Amino acid sequence: MEKIILDPAIKFGAGRYRQEENLLEQCGAEIARFSKKAFLLAGHTAFAVTKDRLLPGIKAAGVDYIVELYMGPCSYESAAELGKKALDFGCDEIVGIGGGVIMDLAKAAAENAHIGCINIPTSIATCAAFTSMSVMYTQEGAKKNCWRFEHEIDAVLVDMQTIAQCPIRYAAAGILDAMAKKIEIQNGKPVMLLNDNKIDLFSAYHMASYTYDVLKQYGRQAIADIREKKSTKAVYDVTFINIAVTGVIANITKSFSQSALGHMIYDGIRTFFTQEAKNALHGEIVAVGLFTQLYYNRLPQDKEALKQYMADMDMPLSIQELGIEGTDSQLKTLEDYLIDSPYVTAGEESYVLLHEAMKQLLKD
Numbered sequence: 485m486e487k488i489i490l491d492p493a494i495k496f497g498a499g500r501y502r503q504e505e506n507l508l509e510q511c512g513a514e515i516a517r518f519s520k521k522a523f524l525l526a527g528h529t530a531f532a533v534t535k536d537r538l539l540p541g542i543k544a545a546g547v548d549y550i551v552e553l554y555m556g557p558c559s560y561e562s563a564a565e566l567g568k569k570a571l572d573f574g575c576d577e578i579v580g581i582g583g584g585v586i587m588d589l590a591k592a593a594a595e596n597a598h599i600g601c602i603n604i605p606t607s608i609a610t611c612a613a614f615t616s617m618s619v620m621y622t623q624e625g626a627k628k629n630c631w632r633f634e635h636e637i638d639a640v641l642v643d644m645q646t647i648a649q650c651p652i653r654y655a656a657a658g659i660l661d662a663m664a665k666k667i668e669i670q671n672g673k674p675v676m677l678l679n680d681n682k683i684d685l686f687s688a689y690h691m692a693s694y695t696y697d698v699l700k701q702y703g704r705q706a707i708a709d710i711r712e713k714k715s716t717k718a719v720y721d722v723t724f725i726n727i728a729v730t731g732v733i734a735n736i737t738k739s740f741s742q743s744a745l746g747h748m749i750y751d752g753i754r755t756f757f758t759q760e761a762k763n764a765l766h767g768e769i770v771a772v773g774l775f776t777q778l779y780y781n782r783l784p785q786d787k788e789a790l791k792q793y794m795a796d797m798d799m800p801l802s803i804q805e806l807g808i809e810g811t812d813s814q815l816k817t818l819e820d821y822l823i824d825s826p827y828v829t830a831g832e833e834s835y836v837l838l839h840e841a842m843k844q845l846l847k848d
């Protein structure tokens with residue numbers, strides 16, 4: 485288990501945040517605020533669907549650039565190599581274009597190079613574009629740790645046409661990843677009271693409760709609209725919640741206590757069952773983990789409503805649907821991993837509760 489050291493300072497968000505129609509064409513002017521020569525780090529698919537609209541604006545803004553296409557995990561080795569490459573080319577800003585892995589890798593590569601980072605997310609599957617941290621993996625794809633930065637990134641630029649073209653699976657995963665914050669901040673508590681919590685965590689909880697309510701009300705409509713590739717108000721609102729608001733929540737909590745058992749189950753699955761669950765998205769794994777989290781919060785009655793909401797969006801509903809058999813041995817591996825985390829209270833009562841909670845991961 486990683487040793488977690490938190491910066492005492494809170495970084496609330498990105499230096500600039502824009503979320504608009506036709507924004508790709510304007511990104512060049514935004515990049516020019518920070519860069520004369522940019523290192524464009526992109527996923528292959530993301531670059532293919534954005535380049536025709538993005539590159540002319542960068543050229544028109546007088547920004548020189550290098551393109552680096554990447555496929556693989558966000559690892560310390562790749563971040564160091566890419567950061568060095570950016571400096572070798574004389575670049576003064578890294579611009580990430582893609583999904584969560586690229587967003588995290590762009591931040592990590594920029595940190596290695598001691599230059600700035602701008603992120604252009606092409607999905608709303610996570611809030612990685614916005615947060616002041618990167619989730620780091622081994623070269624083989626197993627979870628390693630979280631790299632928390634001492635500063636915000638320069639800008640996040642969200643083009644709504646691009647988001648509306650994203651597969652609904654990614655949008656659904658992002659919605660559940662955002663909804664998870666409320667449930668996980670409650671870790672071990674059926675109710676949250678100010679007297680029992682620090683004001684920053686309590687404030688983040690109420691922001692997370694608000695996002696949960698908005699997504700519960702409008703998430704299905706956003707998925708339906710994205711299914712038809714429409715950029716509507718529902719899609720705009722859910723995008724803002726998934727990236728900006730959820731990013732602020734993560735930043736207020738220093739990317740620590742806004743996640744608990746749901747995200748620890750994600751970490752454990754990525755660590756111990758890397759190959760079995762390699763096709764599952766971050767938000768899909770976290771969402772299944774929320775069934776355990778609800779039970780540990782002593783709110784088992786909330787499981788069915790959440791499960792139905794996930795079913796409406798064709799999400800996996802069990803560890804088996806993530807690709808893992810779900811044997812007693814596998815559950816024990818994950819349970820032991822959770823016990824070793826900061827999110828499980830030491831003591832027999834807590835351990836018994838967790839043991840029963842692990843069964844919630846299985847098919848009914």
